[in-house]
Amino acid sequence: MLQNKFEMPLDLVIKSSKKLYSYLVIIFLLSLVSIFLTSLSISVKFLLVFILIALMIFAFKKQKLNKIVSIKLSSNDEWEIEINKQYFNVELHGECIVTHFLVWLNFTSCNSFGRKKIFHVLLLPDSMDKDLLRQLRVRLRFLKDRTEEESKENIFHHIRAGRP
Numbered sequence: 001m002l003q004n005k006f007e008m009p010l011d012l013v014i015k016s017s018k019k020l021y022s023y024l025v026i027i028f029l030l031s032l033v034s035i036f037l038t039s040l041s042i043s044v045k046f047l048l049v050f051i052l053i054a055l056m057i058f059a060f061k062k063q064k065l066n067k068i069v070s071i072k073l074s075s076n077d078e079w080e081i082e083i084n085k086q087y088f089n090v091e092l093h094g095e096c097i098v099t100h101f102l103v104w105l106n107f108t109s110c111n112s113f114g115r116k117k118i119f120h121v122l123l124l125p126d127s128m129d130k131d132l133l134r135q136l137r138v139r140l141r142f143l144k145d146r147t148e149e150e151s152k153e154n155i156f157h158h159i160r161a162g163r164p
Contacts, residue, residue, distance in 0.1 A: 010073040010139060012132050017124045028056055068121055071105075073136075077143060081107060081119060090119060098140050101125065103133070 035048045065084070072080040079090045090107035097104040103123040108116050123133065 009075050010071075010132070010135060012071045012073075012128055012136060014068055014070060014121075014123065014127055016067075017122075017127045019124050019126055020122070024056075024059075028052070068119065071121065073139060079107060081121075083119075088117075088119070092143070093118070096140065098137050100137075103137060103140070 031052060032049065035045055035052070038045070040048075068081050068083050070082040072082075074080075079092060081088050081090055088107075088109045090109040092105065093108040094106040096106055101124070103121075105121040105123070107119040107121070109119065110116055123136075125133065127133070
């Protein structure tokens, strides 16, 4: 029997989003301009500029160090992400936002010590191939529908068993 295209494993390679970088640069420039438009003393203005530049450098370095390079979704709905050539088996966790313009995914992973690590992924239309992004959105909607059906069945079984 032939497999449906949306039942096959999905391997997503994530690129850096130019739209996100341009938004961040615009925010940085506007905040820099707003510092000099205020009536603060010149020393406070330079201190704020220094803090703003330090925060920007820290944010970009952190983003490059912990950059999620790929996401893999197997045919049995198991997730795997790659960060710095390390692979983590993760679970989709919490609220995820799926729209036509962006996809925000939250993953959790348990390490060998039992500590949970949380990963957040923001995917914009220029972050990956358009067809793969569309397939991911469809798979996420199917997963949502399936989990809603399973939760309704669990509630029904609890009610039939006389448990709250």
